[in-house]
Amino acid sequence: MADEQRLLVEAVDDVTVVTFKDKKILDEAVIQEVGDQLFSLVDKQYKTRLLLNFENVEYLSSAALGKLITLNKRVKEENGELKLCNIIPEIYEVFRITKLNRLFEIYEEMEQAVRRFKRREA
């Protein structure tokens, strides 16, 4: 894939932490690339315990929210978990207005979110 990598992907314990590099997730092309890269984690790399880190994100459109909703469904189909963290207050307000703060598990800090993933059976 020649696309610019829009995500920073790290393993923390057995959780895949995904940090958005973009400040603005508004452009349709950016949203498409971000979506493709997120879905590739689930479909090609079988990562289904995902924590999305929004620390760099300053703007987010409704189309980007749509991608997150579709990703959440995909992760659930695989019995995985998707959580969100480090959302600045302005962006959290977008989740609150759309009531998506009820759909997504949102945490203030990464460490706190990582601890909330279900333990895997040994």
Next chain:
Amino acid sequence: MDGWHTLTIQSVTENIRDIEEALCEALNKADFPENDIFAVRLALDEALANAIKHGNHYDATKLVSVKYRLTDGGITIVVKDEGAGFNYENLPDPTLPDRLELPSGRGLLLMRSYMDTISFNAKGNEVTMVKGRGKST
């Protein structure tokens, strides 16, 4: 020209950024608070995406026009496409439990939430958005 500025773009989503940057720069120069600039950028992004996607159906030969007027009290923005318009009064509430997991349908909700007033022409292909300076959303 009674303070109105007009920008016109072809219906290509990459052009949205140019309009946003132009308006946000104008707001910045006029010392609008950061919160207002955030709100206007978000609402404008949704309005332009709707115009290109749902209005002009990505037909690059069709245009989207953006008129705006800055005053001490705030900003008025008018976004118009060349589409057939839509029935803006009958849109379902995207926050209802049975619609919460649908991936689209939130643009107008965000526009209404972040601007002070939103109104449409009768045809439904022109939206007028008003944001007062320094009013919280």
